[in-house]
Amino acid sequence: MPIYTAPTKDQVFLLDDVLQLSTQDIPGYADLDRETLDAILGEAAKLAENVLAPLNPVGDEEGCSLENGVVRTPKGFKDAFDQMREGGWTALDCDPEYGGQGLPYVVATAVGEMFSSANMAFNMYQGLTHGAYNAIHAHGSDEQKAMYLPKMVSCEWGGTMNLTEPHCGTDLGLIRTKAVPNDDGSYAITGQKIWISAGEHDMVDNIIHLVLAKLPDAPEGVKGISLFIVPKFMVNEDGSLGDRNAVTCGGLESKMGIHGNATCVMNYDGAKGFLVGEPHKGMRAMFTMMNEARLGVGLQGYAQGAVAYQNAVAFAKDRVQGRDVTGVKNPDGPADPIIVHPDVRRNLMDQKAFTEGARAFVLWGASMIDRAHRNEDAQAEGLISLLTPVIKGFLTDKGFETTVLAQQTLGGSGFTREWGLEQFVRDARITMIYEGTNGIQSLDLVGRKLGQDGGKHVMGFFEMVKSFIADHKGQDEAFDTQFLDPLKAASKDLQAAGMYFMQHGMKNPNNALSGSYDFMHLFGHVCLGLMWARMAWTAKGKLAAGDGDAEYLTTKIATGRYYMARQLPMTATHLKRIESGADPVMALEAEAF
Amino acid sequence: MPIYTAPTKDQVFLLDDVLQLSTQDIPGYADLDRETLDAILGEAAKLAENVLAPLNPVGDEEGCSLENGVVRTPKGFKDAFDQMREGGWTALDCDPEYGGQGLPYVVATAVGEMFSSANMAFNMYQGLTHGAYNAIHAHGSDEQKAMYLPKMVSCEWGGTMNLTEPHCGTDLGLIRTKAVPNDDGSYAITGQKIWISAGEHDMVDNIIHLVLAKLPDAPEGVKGISLFIVPKFMVNEDGSLGDRNAVTCGGLESKMGIHGNATCVMNYDGAKGFLVGEPHKGMRAMFTMMNEARLGVGLQGYAQGAVAYQNAVAFAKDRVQGRDVTGVKNPDGPADPIIVHPDVRRNLMDQKAFTEGARAFVLWGASMIDRAHRNEDAQAEGLISLLTPVIKGFLTDKGFETTVLAQQTLGGSGFTREWGLEQFVRDARITMIYEGTNGIQSLDLVGRKLGQDGGKHVMGFFEMVKSFIADHKGQDEAFDTQFLDPLKAASKDLQAAGMYFMQHGMKNPNNALSGSYDFMHLFGHVCLGLMWARMAWTAKGKLAAGDGDAEYLTTKIATGRYYMARQLPMTATHLKRIESGADPVMALEAEAF
Incomplete structure (x- = not known):
C-alpha cells in the first residue's frame, strides 16, 4: 500500500515565507499567520493521510458500479465524504453568506493538493461541486443562490459540469442539447452529455447539474449556448426535495484511471432546467x-x-x-x-x-x-x-x-x-x-492569451522577471550564477519565441500554432525557474538570519540549483523547435499520414 | 476496437532499399529479393492483422488466471498460438538442424514488429521461448540441443528465463536459489523466482525453464552463478514426456499491463535441473x-x-x-x-x-x-x-x-x-x-560499452557518421542543410558529451554516471538522425531514378526533415545536462529526500 505524508512544512514555507500571505493587502489574508496556517494544514493533513489515502487503492480496485440507475461509489467513500463535509473542508473558501468559511482560495488550494495526492478520484466529487458552486455564485440569481448554494457548500448536495456531447468536446459550438421554454419560466432540457464526472452517485442527497444547451432561437456556434441548472431532485420552496427530475445516468465509462470517480453518460429527457444568467451567454458564464x-x-x-x-x-x-x-x-x-x-x-x-x-x-x-x-x-x-x-x-x-x-x-x-x-x-x-486538452491549452495561450489587451500581460510577466533579476543581482555570487543567470537565459528564450510568433505568425498563423505546445512548455520552465529563484532567495535569507530549519532550507536551495542546471536548459530546445516554423509540421497532405 | 495494418511497405523499403539485404555478404541474405520479402512479410501481416490484433483487447480484459497450479491464458490465445506455430512463424530464424527455417534474424525482427504491435502480451510467449532456445543453442551440450531445441523451435514446448528473485533483480550477485548436485549428474534446484513471463500456461505441452542458481561451492557474487535447464515435465530419451518436475507456479502478478501474458512466481522445490555450459559461468551464458x-x-x-x-x-x-x-x-x-x-x-x-x-x-x-x-x-x-x-x-x-x-x-x-x-x-x-531497467541500460552504455576495447566501437560509430556526411555532402543543397548539417551538429554534441566523461569521469565517476541517462538519449537521437539521413538519401535516389512510389518517398523525406528539425535539437539540452556534472545531482544527503 502506498504511503502519503502531506507537505505541510513546504506549504507553510511557501505561503508564509515566500508569498508572505499575512503581509498582503488581500481581504482575509491578514489573519493567516504561521500558527493558523499550521493548524489548518495540520488538520487537513490528518484527513488526507489517515482517511483518504488508504481509500485510494480501494477506489481503484473496486471502481463505481451502475445498477438500475443507481451509481455506487467504492466501499468507504461515503463515510470519508461525510468526514470531509463534517470537518468543513468542502466550505473552506466559500462565501460565508452561504455557510462558507471565507478563507482565501490559496489556502483551499494547499488543502486541495493534499486531498488530490491522497485520493484524486475521491476528491473530484467535492471539486466538481465546488466548480458548480462557483458558477452559480457568480452568475445565478439571488433566488438560485439561496436555494442551491448552502447545500453545495456543505456538500450535502453535489454539483456537476455538463459540457461534452458524443460528437463534440473541444468545439462546443456544435452541441445539440436543446432547452425549450416551459410555461412556468423553466426549460425542458433534452440531450445527451458524456464524460460527466460525478454525474450520479450515492454520497449526496441531490445533484445540481450545470448543463450547456441551446435555446430554440439560439444563434449558431458558441454564441448560442446557454447555461442551465438541472437538479436531480426538484427543490421545493422550503428547501425540501421534491420530484425526481428527468435526468438519468445512462452508463459509466470504463477508463484507464480515476476508477473511484463515476464518469457518467447523462441523459436529459425533457428535464426541468433553470436558466443561469442571460440567454446565449452560457459559455461566458462557464468560462468565468x-x-x-x-x-x-x-x-x-x-x-x-x-x-x-x-x-x-x-x-x-x-x-x-x-x-x-x-x-x-x-x-x-x-x-x-x-x-x-x-x-x-x-x-x-x-x-x-x-x-x-x-x-x-x-x-x-x-x-x-x-x-x-x-x-x-x-x-x-x-x-x-x-x-x-x-x-x-x-x-x-x-x-x-x-x-x-x-x-x-x-x-x-x-x-x-x-x-x-x-x-x-x-x-x-x-x-x-x-x-x-493540453493541446487546447497551448492554443488558448498562443492564440488568445499572448495578445490579450495588446500583449500587456505577457509584457508584464517579462517585466516581473527582469525586475526580480535586477533587484537581486550582485548580492550573492552563487545565487547570480546558479539562479539568476539561467533564469535570464531562459527568459530570453521565451522572449525570442514570442518575437518569432510576432514576426512569422502574421504571415502564416500556422507558424505560431505549430509552436504553441513548445511555447507552453517553454513558458512553464521559465515560471518554475522564477519560482525556484524566489524560493532559493527566501531560503538564503532565512538561513542568513538563522531563522528556520537549516537542513530544510539548504535542501531547498540545492533542489533549486538542480532545477536551474538540469531542467531549465530545456528552453533552448523548445525555442529551436518553435523557430523551425510551420513547414516541417505542415509538409504532408492529410492522406500521407 | 483498435485497428492495425502491418507496415510491410516500409519494412521492404528498409530491408531492400536502405539496408540492401540481398547485396550483402551475409549467409542467407542473397535469396532475399524484394518478391521473397514481400511474400514473407505479407503472410505475417495477415496473421498479425486478422488473428493477433483482434485478440489484443480480449487478452487485456480477460487476463490470465491461476487455479490449482494451472494457468489459463485468455480465450482464443491457444488457437492463435497454434496458428502461429503451424505457420512456421516461431521457427523463422532458427537453426535448420533443429527444424528452423534459417532465415536471417533481421527478417524475423521485421515479423516480430508486426506481432508485437498486434498483440504484445501474446507474442511474448514465443519471444521468451526463442530467448531460451538461443541460450541452449549457444551454450547447451549436443545432447541438450537435440533433446530440447526441436520442440522449442516449433513452440510445442515453451521456454522461460528465470533471473529475478524477490530481493534482487538488477544485482544478480545476490541470488539465493541453490543447485545441489544429485548422484545422477543432475542438480536439485531450490528457490523462488519472480516476474517470470510465460512461466506457466496452457498453450504448450512442456516448458523449459532456464534458471540461474548457485552451486554449493560457488564464489560470491555474479561470478558464482550457474545456468540450469529445468523442464516442467522430464523428457525421456525417446523424447516423450516423463514425470512432472518439482517446479510450480505460486502466483500470478497483478500488473499495469500485458495482462494476456502470465507473469509468474515460480517455486523450485528440489526440482531436477541440468547444468548448461560450465559451472559458475551462467551469467556469461545468459548475457550472450x-x-x-x-x-x-x-x-x-x-x-x-x-x-x-x-x-x-x-x-x-x-x-x-x-x-x-x-x-x-x-x-x-x-x-x-x-x-x-x-x-x-x-x-x-x-x-x-x-x-x-x-x-x-x-x-x-x-x-x-x-x-x-x-x-x-x-x-x-x-x-x-x-x-x-x-x-x-x-x-x-x-x-x-x-x-x-x-x-x-x-x-x-x-x-x-x-x-x-x-x-x-x-x-x-x-x-x-x-x-x-532503462537506468541500467544507461549504466551499461556509459560504464561498460563506451570504454570497451579501448573505446574502439564508439570511435567506429563516430567515424561512420563522419564518413556518411563526407560521402554525401555537396550533392544536394536541401539534403545538406536539412539532414547533414543537423546530423553533424548532433554528432558533435555526442562527442562533446563523451569528452566530458573522459575529462571528468576519472576524477569522479559520478560525473559520468550522473549523465548516463542523458547520454543514452543523446546517442539515440544521433542514431535516429543517421537513420533518417540514410532513409532520405535512399528515397531521394529512388525518386530521381523514377523508381518506386513517389508519394511514399516524398513523405519519407518530409518525415525525416521533421525529425531533423524538431526532434534532433534535443541533443543540445542533453549535452547541457551532462556538462552540469555530478554536483547538482549528488548534492543532497539521502536523508534530505
Whole structure:
C-alpha cells in the first residue's frame, strides 16, 4: 500500500515565507499567520493521510458500479465524504453568506493538493461541486443562490459540469442539447452529455447539474449556448426535495484511471432546467470559472507526481541493490540502498525539483486569483489568465511524467498493482486531457492569451522577471550564477519565441500554432525557474538570519540549483523547435499520414 | 476496437532499399529479393492483422488466471498460438538442424514488429521461448540441443528465463536459489523466482525453464552463478514426456499491463535441473543472448508506438472539431477533421518520425547481429554491443512516450478503454523496465560499452557518421542543410558529451554516471538522425531514378526533415545536462529526500 505524508512544512514555507500571505493587502489574508496556517494544514493533513489515502487503492480496485440507475461509489467513500463535509473542508473558501468559511482560495488550494495526492478520484466529487458552486455564485440569481448554494457548500448536495456531447468536446459550438421554454419560466432540457464526472452517485442527497444547451432561437456556434441548472431532485420552496427530475445516468465509462470517480453518460429527457444568467451567454458564464478550474487540474497533475515521488524515495532508501561506485555505504548489508546510485538520484531529483517548483507555481497562481477576485485587481486577473493554460498544460504533462519517473524508480515493482505507483500514473493521465486538452491549452495561450489587451500581460510577466533579476543581482555570487543567470537565459528564450510568433505568425498563423505546445512548455520552465529563484532567495535569507530549519532550507536551495542546471536548459530546445516554423509540421497532405 | 495494418511497405523499403539485404555478404541474405520479402512479410501481416490484433483487447480484459497450479491464458490465445506455430512463424530464424527455417534474424525482427504491435502480451510467449532456445543453442551440450531445441523451435514446448528473485533483480550477485548436485549428474534446484513471463500456461505441452542458481561451492557474487535447464515435465530419451518436475507456479502478478501474458512466481522445490555450459559461468551464458533480447524489447517499445500512431491518425482524420485557421477544409461538414490543426499535426509528426526512425534503427541493429553471428564479424559485434543499450533504453522510453502522444490525439476517447489506446500505453510501460531497467541500460552504455576495447566501437560509430556526411555532402543543397548539417551538429554534441566523461569521469565517476541517462538519449537521437539521413538519401535516389512510389518517398523525406528539425535539437539540452556534472545531482544527503 502506498504511503502519503502531506507537505505541510513546504506549504507553510511557501505561503508564509515566500508569498508572505499575512503581509498582503488581500481581504482575509491578514489573519493567516504561521500558527493558523499550521493548524489548518495540520488538520487537513490528518484527513488526507489517515482517511483518504488508504481509500485510494480501494477506489481503484473496486471502481463505481451502475445498477438500475443507481451509481455506487467504492466501499468507504461515503463515510470519508461525510468526514470531509463534517470537518468543513468542502466550505473552506466559500462565501460565508452561504455557510462558507471565507478563507482565501490559496489556502483551499494547499488543502486541495493534499486531498488530490491522497485520493484524486475521491476528491473530484467535492471539486466538481465546488466548480458548480462557483458558477452559480457568480452568475445565478439571488433566488438560485439561496436555494442551491448552502447545500453545495456543505456538500450535502453535489454539483456537476455538463459540457461534452458524443460528437463534440473541444468545439462546443456544435452541441445539440436543446432547452425549450416551459410555461412556468423553466426549460425542458433534452440531450445527451458524456464524460460527466460525478454525474450520479450515492454520497449526496441531490445533484445540481450545470448543463450547456441551446435555446430554440439560439444563434449558431458558441454564441448560442446557454447555461442551465438541472437538479436531480426538484427543490421545493422550503428547501425540501421534491420530484425526481428527468435526468438519468445512462452508463459509466470504463477508463484507464480515476476508477473511484463515476464518469457518467447523462441523459436529459425533457428535464426541468433553470436558466443561469442571460440567454446565449452560457459559455461566458462557464468560462468565468475556467481559470480556477484549470488551475485545479494543474494542481491534480503535480499532486499525483508529489505522492508518487514520496513512494519512490521510500523505495530507493529501502531497496538494496549494487554498491556505490565511490565507496560502500552499507557495509553490513548485502548491498547499498539504491538511492546511492547517481542515476537513481537523477531520477529522484527530477521528481523533487519539479514537484516543489509546481507547488510554488500553483500557490502563486491561486494567490493571484484571490487578488483578482477579492481586490478586483485587473493586473492580477490578466496575469493569471495568461498563466492558467501554462499551469494546466505544463504541470499536468510534467506531473504525469513525474509519476512515470517515480514508477521507474521501483523497477519491476512499479509495474505491479501491489505497490500502487501504476495507479498514480493512470490517474494522472486524465489531467492532460480533461478541462481542455493540453493541446487546447497551448492554443488558448498562443492564440488568445499572448495578445490579450495588446500583449500587456505577457509584457508584464517579462517585466516581473527582469525586475526580480535586477533587484537581486550582485548580492550573492552563487545565487547570480546558479539562479539568476539561467533564469535570464531562459527568459530570453521565451522572449525570442514570442518575437518569432510576432514576426512569422502574421504571415502564416500556422507558424505560431505549430509552436504553441513548445511555447507552453517553454513558458512553464521559465515560471518554475522564477519560482525556484524566489524560493532559493527566501531560503538564503532565512538561513542568513538563522531563522528556520537549516537542513530544510539548504535542501531547498540545492533542489533549486538542480532545477536551474538540469531542467531549465530545456528552453533552448523548445525555442529551436518553435523557430523551425510551420513547414516541417505542415509538409504532408492529410492522406500521407 | 483498435485497428492495425502491418507496415510491410516500409519494412521492404528498409530491408531492400536502405539496408540492401540481398547485396550483402551475409549467409542467407542473397535469396532475399524484394518478391521473397514481400511474400514473407505479407503472410505475417495477415496473421498479425486478422488473428493477433483482434485478440489484443480480449487478452487485456480477460487476463490470465491461476487455479490449482494451472494457468489459463485468455480465450482464443491457444488457437492463435497454434496458428502461429503451424505457420512456421516461431521457427523463422532458427537453426535448420533443429527444424528452423534459417532465415536471417533481421527478417524475423521485421515479423516480430508486426506481432508485437498486434498483440504484445501474446507474442511474448514465443519471444521468451526463442530467448531460451538461443541460450541452449549457444551454450547447451549436443545432447541438450537435440533433446530440447526441436520442440522449442516449433513452440510445442515453451521456454522461460528465470533471473529475478524477490530481493534482487538488477544485482544478480545476490541470488539465493541453490543447485545441489544429485548422484545422477543432475542438480536439485531450490528457490523462488519472480516476474517470470510465460512461466506457466496452457498453450504448450512442456516448458523449459532456464534458471540461474548457485552451486554449493560457488564464489560470491555474479561470478558464482550457474545456468540450469529445468523442464516442467522430464523428457525421456525417446523424447516423450516423463514425470512432472518439482517446479510450480505460486502466483500470478497483478500488473499495469500485458495482462494476456502470465507473469509468474515460480517455486523450485528440489526440482531436477541440468547444468548448461560450465559451472559458475551462467551469467556469461545468459548475457550472450542479451543483445538480441534487449533489441527485442526496444522493438516492443516502438512497436506499441507504431500501432498507437495508426489509431491516432485514423481518429484525427475522422473526428471533426473546429476549423482550419487558414481556411475551411470540410465545408460540407459541421467542422474540419482535427488533422488540419497544427498542434494535432505536431503530435502526429512526432509519433510518425519517431516510429519510422526506430524501425530503421532496429532493423539495422538486427542486421548487425546477423553479421556478428553469421559472418563472425567482430566489428559488427562490437558496434551492436555498444548500440544495444541505446536501442533498448531510448526506443522504449520514446516508444512509451509515443503511445502517450497517440492517446492524447484522441482526447477523452484516449482515456476510455473502448478505444484501446490506453492499453498500448499500459503495455508499452513494461518495456522501460524489464530486460534491465532503462537506468541500467544507461549504466551499461556509459560504464561498460563506451570504454570497451579501448573505446574502439564508439570511435567506429563516430567515424561512420563522419564518413556518411563526407560521402554525401555537396550533392544536394536541401539534403545538406536539412539532414547533414543537423546530423553533424548532433554528432558533435555526442562527442562533446563523451569528452566530458573522459575529462571528468576519472576524477569522479559520478560525473559520468550522473549523465548516463542523458547520454543514452543523446546517442539515440544521433542514431535516429543517421537513420533518417540514410532513409532520405535512399528515397531521394529512388525518386530521381523514377523508381518506386513517389508519394511514399516524398513523405519519407518530409518525415525525416521533421525529425531533423524538431526532434534532433534535443541533443543540445542533453549535452547541457551532462556538462552540469555530478554536483547538482549528488548534492543532497539521502536523508534530505
